[in-house]
Amino acid sequence: DAGVTQSPTHLIKTRGQQVTLRCSPKSGHDTVSWYQQALGQGPQFIFQYYEEEERQRGNFPDRFSGHQFPNYSSELNVNALLLGDSALYLCASSLMGQGPYNEQFFGPGTRLTVL
Amino acid sequence: QQQVKQSPQSLIVQKGGISIINCAYENTAFDYFPWYQQFPGKGPALLIAIRPDVSEKKEGRFTISFNKSAKQFSLHIMDSQPGDSATYFCAASAHINDMRFGAGTRLTVKP
Numbered sequence: 001d002a003g004v005t006q007s008p009t010h011l012i013k014t015r016g017q018q019v020t021l022r023c024s025p026k027s028g029h030d031t032v033s034w035y036q037q038a039l040g041q042g043p044q045f046i047f048q049y050y051e052e053e054e055r056q057r058g059n060f061p062d063r064f065s066g067h068q069f070p071n072y073s074s075e076l077n078v079n080a081l082l083l084g085d086s087a088l089y090l091c092a093s094s095l096m097g098q099g100p101y102n103e104q105f106f107g108p109g110t111r112l113t114v115l
Numbered sequence: 116q117q118q119v120k121q122s123p124q125s126l127i128v129q130k131g132g133i134s135i136i137n138c139a140y141e142n143t144a145f146d147y148f149p150w151y152q153q154f155p156g157k158g159p160a161l162l163i164a165i166r167p168d169v170s171e172k173k174e175g176r177f178t179i180s181f182n183k184s185a186k187q188f189s190l191h192i193m194d195s196q197p198g199d200s201a202t203y204f205c206a207a208s209a210h211i212n213d214m215r216f217g218a219g220t221r222l223t224v225k226p
Contacts, residue, residue, distance in 0.1 A: 004158075033213065033214070035214075040219070041218055041219065042121075042204050042206075042216030042217055042218050042219050043159065043204070043214075043216050044216070045213040045214060045215070048213060056213050058213060090158050090159070092214075103147075103149070103161065103164065104149075104161070104214060105161060106151070106158035106159045106160070106161075107158050108156075108157055108158045109157075109158045
């Protein structure tokens with residue numbers, strides 16, 4: 001049973017560039033959430049996708065956008081990169097309707113460095 | 116955005132000892148409280164979770180204690196082992212909404 005996978009593992013970009021990160025959810029899951037984890041901090045919620053639509057969004061600017069495909073995989077796009085965007089970007093998958101609770105499983109993350 | 120406060124920031128325990136990490140939350144709508152374990156360079160892994168209809172949940176050496184009236188919950192690691200050395204995050208969510216994480220506790224278990 002494949003868990004959550006993310007690509008690439010590491011990425012280096014310069015300020016002003018754009019980046020796309022990818023996530024494949026755990027088998028059987030249909031919901032993908034994205035988090036940003038700065039060094040030494042807990043993950044911060046960016047947004048969640050279900051049925052190819054953004055359901056919820058955290059306190060992140062419009063430079064952060066996403067997409068979910070019919071196979072439930074997802075992309076996170078960040079435009080006009082800033083130095084402060086350097087972080088570990090985590091994808092978490094879950095199954096909507098499994099119950100009233102939010103059991104999420106995380107991928108290994110993509111380490112983004114902005115120079 | 117953070118609505119979950121976690122303490123201590125770091126913890127050093129001797130092998131065989133008990134590790135205790137505490138969290139407090141503000142939003143009374145939270146109804147799911149998981150703990151995640153994260154090793155360097157890895158994503159968080161779900162360790163154990165509790166719902167507010169119970170006061171305690173035990174899985175092996177890991178126990179969550181939950182105090183709904185005080186809006187606090189804690190993780191106890193019994194017989195702590197060097198392999199438990201990692202960063203632990205508490206979290207909370209309301210129904211199926213986004214997960215709010217604490218700032219993390221770096222646990223070091225000395226042999």
